[in-house]
Amino acid sequence: MLRTRTPHAIHPDHHRLRARVPEKMPVALNVNGVETRLKVAPWTTLLDALRDHLDLTGTKKGCDHGQCGACTVLVDGRRINSCLTFAVMQDGAHVTTIEGLAANGALHALQQAFIDHDAFQCGYCTPGQICSAAGLIAEGRAKSADEIRELMSGNICRCGAYPNIVAAIQQAMGRS
Amino acid sequence: MIDFQYARANDVADAVRQMAADPTAKFIAGGTNLIDLMKEDVERPSRLIDISRLPLKAIEETADGGLRIGALVPNSDLAYHPLIEQRYPMLASAILAGASQQLRNMASTGGNLLQRTRCYYFYDIATPCNKREPGSGCSAINGLNRIHAILGASEACIATHPSDMCVALAALDAKVHVTGPARERTIGFAEFHRLPGNTPQRDTNLHRDEIVTAVELPARGFASNYTYLKLRDRLSYAFALVSIAAALELEGSTIKEARLALGGVAHKPWRDTAAEAALRGQAAEQAAFMHAADLMLRDARGYAHNSFKIELARRGIVRALTQAARGTPQSQANKNIL
Secondary structure (H helix, E strand, O other): OOOOOOOOOOOOOHHHHHOOOOOOEEEEEEEOOEEEEEEEOOOOEHHHHHHHHOOOOOOOOOOOOOOOOOOEEEEOOEEEEHHHOEHHHHOOOEEEOHHHOOEOOEOOHHHHHHHHOOOOOOOOOHHHHHHHHHHHHHHOOOOOHHHHHHHOOOOOOOOOOHHHHHHHHHHHHHHO | OOOOEEEEOOOHHHHHHHHHHOOOEEEEOOOOOHHHHHHOOOOOOOEEEEOOOOOOOOEEEOOOOOEEEEOOOEHHHHHOOHHHHHHOHHHHHHHHOOOOHHHHHHOEHHHHHHOOOOOHHHHOOOOOEOOOOOOOOEOOOOOOOOOOOOOOOEOOEOOOOOOOHHHHHHHOOOEEEEEOOOOEEEEEHHHHEOOOOOOOOOOEOOOOOOEEEEEEEOOOOOOOEEEEEEEOOOOOOOOOOEEEEEEEEEEOOEEEEEEEEEEOOOOOOEEOHHHHHHHOOOEOOHHHHHHHHHHHOOOOOOOOOOOHHHHHHHHHHHHHHHHHHHOOOOOOOOOOOO
């Protein structure tokens, strides 16, 4: 049963406190090897900072709630959901996005493996899948296909390319 | 999302001071639950106090043979720590049964304890919810309540606690170390989380101006006979409908010590010491397991859509105790339940 109700209350002190909110805060990030300084509002997620402030649109916004994995990037070598952290919290961090994986003009082993195995259809989840797989390989915990599937479960593919994604990751694991 | 101020805490005392100074501030560590709730306008802090850089990331052995886990140890580091894998594999298993690796890399130990329910109505600010807005009513009790509580609920709230890690911590009899403005104190795990009663807005007995600094495990780790069995709608990356942490110490085929806790069924991790006591001294066989399950569910009550959980829990408890007795814990990768 739904009832009509007043909107969720804001704390009475909020507007007084809000008057002191700084517009923007300085953040230093090393993004794909490049030292980057930017000024962002405290509520700017790392995902929005990458896409809207640094024009690195390879990292995708899917659900924006940490449920789909499309926004996966590596922060200090660990895969995280960039939609669930504020850029100001990552001040000083090293961030690797899909744009930073290829080196010296050669595709990353995972990028090549995703092509070799046709591990995507629409491609929207692919940057997150590949960054997540790079994190998975660095963790060194997944050996079997079951373990790859379990440790990749934070990356949803609505096209259902999962069998080929697992095959691509197995190929890249063999090489690395 | 509402706008807010952002400040970093320099140390634990500074964090507590900043919190005491601002009645609408929130601590942020991993941020995986809080930021999600802020995007939904469920949480509307005027200030975030970032504690993620505080030196609370160590896992240390204690004098009595246990472990002290810093509140900021990420869930993934905890699950994969050699001492956890060797001595407390039920805790490692429970952690790996929850969330995704990305989230486990971000989420902190303390934050896992403090995560909020995933009740649909708590998340939907267009509907009444006593947990979100005390006195507005419970939408779940006569609404869609398939994922809701079967034990310990009240007329005010039938939400469940979502954590897997906390179910294992309850079974292991962990303690929570907290620091407030005046003093430090230690809270037993059974007393940390609350039942909803008439105050479902309070998930825990932590005071507003206190900060979790560590979780302590006693020496007893049940590393030989344990399981964490999680039953859910998807095989991975879904919250528990019912989960069971079961641990035994055996002497031959006789149960010397037993631990049992359930997830997904109550407002807090549901440990039942009466069911554990009934197992002690019994042969580790199905008759004893079924008796323990009946005891554990003696006060269970279903609502319109979740009565299936009672039988699911009953069978899950028996299966989990069987896995623990055989020394064949549930794999979190291979999903076959043996």
